[in-house]
Amino acid sequence: MxxxxxxxxxxxQELIPVFDELDExxxxxxxxxxxxxxxxxNMLDKRSFLNESIENAEVNEGKDFEIKPLKKLIHINRGIRLLMILVRVLVLFVISFNTLRFNDSWDALALQTFQSGAFLFYLPASIFLLVFTWMFLNKKWLIYSLVVDLVILLTIWQLQLFY
Ligand SMILES: [Zn+2]
Known part of the structure; x- marks a missing residue:
C-alpha cells in the first residue's frame, strides 16, 4: 500500500464500525x-455478521420470548386478581344466602349461623387464596388480600358483641 x-x-478503520450510517x-x-x-x-464482514446476529436476536427474543409472554403474564395476573376477588364475594354471598334460607328472621340464631358459616367457609377459603396469591402474585397483593380478609373476619366476629 x-x-x-x-x-x-x-x-x-474509523468508518467501518458506523458503516450503516454512511452515505452511498x-x-x-x-x-x-x-x-x-x-x-x-475482514472487519466489514464481521460487522455485517454482527448486525445480522443482533437483528435475529432482537426478532427472536424481543418478539417471541419477551414481549408476548410478558403480555400474557399481565393478562393472567389480571385474571387471577379478578378470580381472587370473585371467589371471596361468592363465598360471602353463599354464606349470607344460606343464613337467610335457614332462618326466618335476623335473630341470634341467624347471626350464629352466619358467623359459623364465615369461619367454616370464608376462613379456609381466604387461607387458600392467600397461599395462592403468595405463590402467583406480588407481595403488594398479598398484603392487600390479608388486610381485606382480616377486616371482613373481624367485622363478622364483632357483630356478636354488638348484638
Ligand atoms: Zn484497509
Missing part, C-alpha cells in the same frame, strides 16, 4: 478499498 492507500485504510459514496470508497485490503474486508 502506498501512502495514499494507507490514509484511506486509516479512514476505513463513502460506502463505495470503502468497498473499493476492501478489494485490496484484507484487514478492512
Amino acid at each position: 502506498n501512502e495514499y492507500e494507507m490514509k484511506i485504510h486509516k479512514l476505513c 459514496e463513502t460506502k463505495g470508497i470503502i468497498h473499493e478499498h476492501v478489494q485490496y485490503c484484507p484487514v478492512c474486508d
Whole structure:
C-alpha cells in the first residue's frame, strides 16, 4: 500500500464500525478499498455478521420470548386478581344466602349461623387464596388480600358483641 492507500485504510478503520450510517459514496470508497485490503474486508464482514446476529436476536427474543409472554403474564395476573376477588364475594354471598334460607328472621340464631358459616367457609377459603396469591402474585397483593380478609373476619366476629 502506498501512502495514499494507507490514509484511506486509516479512514476505513474509523468508518467501518458506523458503516450503516454512511452515505452511498463513502460506502463505495470503502468497498473499493476492501478489494485490496484484507484487514478492512475482514472487519466489514464481521460487522455485517454482527448486525445480522443482533437483528435475529432482537426478532427472536424481543418478539417471541419477551414481549408476548410478558403480555400474557399481565393478562393472567389480571385474571387471577379478578378470580381472587370473585371467589371471596361468592363465598360471602353463599354464606349470607344460606343464613337467610335457614332462618326466618335476623335473630341470634341467624347471626350464629352466619358467623359459623364465615369461619367454616370464608376462613379456609381466604387461607387458600392467600397461599395462592403468595405463590402467583406480588407481595403488594398479598398484603392487600390479608388486610381485606382480616377486616371482613373481624367485622363478622364483632357483630356478636354488638348484638
Ligand atoms: Zn484497509
